[in-house]
Amino acid sequence: MRFGDIPGQQPIKDRLRKTVHDHRVSHAQLFFGQGGSGKLAMALAYAQYINCSNRTEEDSCGTCPSCLQYSKQAHPDLHFLYPIASTKEFDKDPVSTMFLGYWRKMIAKHNGFFTLNEWYEQIGMENKQGLINTADCNDLVRKLSYTSYESEYKVMIIWMVEKIHHQGANKILKILEEPPDKTLFILITEQQELILPTILSRTQLVKFPRYTNDDLKAGLMQMTGCTAEQAKNAAGLAEGNLTEAIRIVGEGDTETELFIIFRNWMRLCYRDDIVGIQKIADELKDNGREFTKRFFQYALKVCRYCTFNNFKLPNLISAEGEEDEFITKFSPFINPSNVEFFIKEFNEAIYHTERNAHISLMIMDISLKSMKWLKIN
Ligand SMILES: [Zn+2]
DSSP states (O other): OOGGGSOSOHHHHHHHHHHHHTTOOOSEEEEEOSTTSSHHHHHHHHHHHHHOTTOOSSSOOSOSHHHHHHHTTOOTTEEEEOOBOOOSSSOSSOOGGGGHHHHHHHHHHHTTOOOHHHHHHHHTOTTOOOBBOHHHHHHHHHHHTSOOSSSSOEEEEEETGGGBOHHHHHHHHHHHHSOOTTEEEEEEESOGGGSOHHHHTTSEEEEOOOOOHHHHHHHHHHHHOOOHHHHHHHHHHHTTOHHHHHHHHHHHHHHHHHHHHHHHHHHHHHTTOHHHHHHHHHHHHHHOHHHHHHHHHHHHHHHHHHHHHHTTOGGGOOOOHHHHHHHHHHGGGSOTTTHHHHHHHHHHHHHHHHTTOOHHHHHHHHHHHHHHHTTOO
């Protein structure tokens, strides 16, 4: 990660760069601020900058051997701790290193902007509470006792440090008190009030403000490729949280995708095009259960909108552009004589999707019924 990959937060970038130029990199720093303010991304960019062998005033070079390893979070002197718990895959004595593959993937996929819950979901933790456990803290102390492989600084990034187990916290405290030479700890938290005062007093605090509206819009367009209009809408809802804003833009995309698949599906059903329908069934199956569930939730929404339209209540419909056009044209096909069949069928589809139904077969069944129902008026 380079500073240039991170939208906005210019004063923080300036401050961190200055510590390097002035040779005053504090050995323990606490990055704190609300979610979606860029703390993890900035920690990665800062660590890469410190260790870059060819950095400029502004940024790391991105091409030296150190930068190349940093760009994949694979530098031997870069270490991470993050909350974990046992999962189906790692059901015994879990430690952070077991999940390193997921961690790197998560950073690459989201550019460092993701929530704790997204992380838990990614590693398959289900409803457990994550913890930075004592075994992990012991491991970190052990790693610090080795001399560094190749870089100037060993870097330890502890993400969501408020989740640290109290026994582990004691180990970390000790090492923060007497840090080995050329070691940088970056502790990250969204809940500064939960951090032990003894840790707070040993770290330099770096407060991350919320994103400004302008930085948020520019960041969204840079990271998601959305339009200025989409960026404006998402920024208006996200309260300075870039992670949240990215999620909102993504949901808009999914909604559009659901609409296109649904419209296509209904057209194929009307034309009795079994081959086309089979393709849609396979597409939904490949997109997974969560997506299929949302597809049928979307289908229920269309039923509602068509009903509003049929009862001359268009002000209850919040659809725009092509979707609005589709609802208007499609309303005669979902009408008082058949709407309850559709609603019952779509609700059951959601139920069965959650309970491991064979998605592709289920959709073929519903399609066969829909072919008949669409012709009732
Ligand atoms: Zn470099």
